[in-house]
Amino acid sequence: MILADGITLLCSDLQVDPQDIVMVVVSWHMKASTMCEYSKEEFFTGLKALGIDSLEKFLERIPFMRSELKDEQKFREIYNFAFGWAKEKGQKSLALDTAIGMWQLLFAEMQWPLVDHWCQFLQARHKKAISEDTWSQLLEFARTIDSALSNYDAEGSWSYLIDEFVEYLNENGIIQDGDSSHSTQKL
Template identity: 70%
Template sequence: MLLTKPVADQQSVGLLVPCQGVYNIGKNIYINKTKEKKKKNKKTKEENKIKTKGHLCFLFHNLQHQKKETAMDSSKESAPWFKSEKAALTALKASDWNLEGAFENFYNQPPARPLVDPRHLEEFYLKYKDAYSDMIMVDGVSAFCDDLQVDPGDVVMLVISWHMKAATMSEFSKQEFSNGLQSIGVDSLDKLKSLLPYLRAELKDEHKFREIYNFAFSWAKEKGQKSLALDTALGMWQLLFAERVWPLVDPWCQFLQAKHNKAISKDTWVQLLDFSRTIVPSLSNYDAEGAWPYLIDEFVEYLRDIGVVHPC
């Protein structure tokens, strides 16, 4: 049996012709739109490249201007490193090409660590070393602060001690001093002075602030003691919460002096930071059934008793 292709009747052929015409018109429209879209995407990419180059030029123009100002001032030492174009591009991308945000990211990036000269680091240490022990003791730390032109009670000294992993306040072992400064790429006083603004800025980072806050407890307490003396704790809280503001720090210190007047445990120290970060100053989200230390529960009652906040 032979199979034959059916022949369309005249009416079917008549219908096919206009359908074919509509198809061809639609096909041409689609092709044209696709071409226009490709041209538009190409144009957008070119515009983005120009925009990127413009941002980078502006960013680096500002940086170069700052370098010139620094070089013109003989009292300032130029930074031992400078940001790269790659770092600037990273900052721009991270800020979704927002120039103001890029500047903040750009200048808050940790600097690339320069090489540290062990001989210079040794000389730096010996300048402050105690005459009778292989340590930098209170007098040496005081001279160190004088040379840095910072007060011994300046919070930046806490940050420096954190980098050094210092075991206790107002003294550094040779290993702490040397390893700590090497970790931040410093082997001279001038280099450390140039780095002070960056070290202060580390307190603005929530993660680093928490690490420094927790470090401060062991660093500030007396050797051999498990708790932190109340007066020392009050001073440390005032110092730290001046950097990451907690509106209730003054009432908290007043409460401790009036109602507690005892040393502060590690648990209370750690959980107070959690309390300050999670509970709003009005205490509207405070849960009396929560697992807060009894001292914090008593503080909440104290605030309500003196009318600082009102019961919900």
Template identity: 40%
Template sequence: MPPRRRRRSPDPDRNIDELEDLRAKKAAAWPKKEQMNDDIVETFGKKRCIAWFQEYSGVDDDLISPEGMEKFCEDIGVEPENIVMLVLAWKLAAKSMGFFTMQEWLKGMTELQCDTTSKLRKKLDFIRSYLNDPVCFKSIYRYAYDFAKDKDQRSMDIETAKAMLSLLLGKHWPLHSLFHQFLEQSKYKVINKDQWCNILEFSRTIHTDLSNYDEDGAWPVMLDEFVEWLKEQNTFRS
């Protein structure tokens, strides 16, 4: 049998050096606590989210009213008329303008993983980014109709419709200002949902010079009249 090799006695200095190297590698791979975002470290808390809701609703109420909504907007640094509030309401699936229920709040804020004002403020750009997605924008646009109209009415009154169209299409549809003028002088007092949805499709598909507009198309009468009005204004010639 070969002679047994004598075990080397452990080198305490070498072991300490290896341990220090290992600790240094772990520290480099994991961000320091003071460098980490508090919102990443702190997970979403339902109780904290409810307490946040109650800052605007009151402890014994499960509804944020317009007064509470005004304070909420002030705290997150957004005007109530800002389109991001419409997108937030869409995200919460809120049923009525100017109101958030506890159930709507918890559903939406859980999805957004926001349970404090600071977290929501940091998410505003993300919330606004939904407007850049054509599918999401269409959903938000359609949602806005039922959200903004009076709940006891089947159609949206024309003043509300003009305001919402300005908010949603004013910056993106070149013919919006002309359409607004058309509504101002028209006989229309309300807009129904079919008209509302077709306005978006018209704005997306019809060229600004109306070159692809089909007089025999299935557009609502309102939009046919808009085209005729444009021609009468000599804005476009047949």
């Protein structure tokens, strides 16, 4: 097993911060089952799939892996992978603090303008672990609903938590009806 200390050394060799989003992409390629660790099989299978057999080749592949986040389908796969990878072994839900950290990392890449409000809302009102359903639906919400919520349908099939988030935005004057001063990048 390569554990947190080994991954920190790998990051040092790759000249990337261990909390850089590219390490999520690396772990996705490794098909890693748990954050901060790689089994020998995960590591070597991932390297082989990426065509990496030296540190130099690994360094050369970093820009490619970073660019994969710009591909809508790959971003979705990486996003969905992150839920299972980041949750504690044996848990069905993702700890709130971990989910918030992952959302801030992933949505910074996607440039979803409501991510900070979402995280504040969860800390103020939810304070519980995040289900896989909520995790998945949030990506769809961020991709399809503009940041002014002008195309949000309260009768839609969003999870209760997303509906409560929209209410929170309206109650706190973050979004007003007809507010189009916010823009969002769609993937």
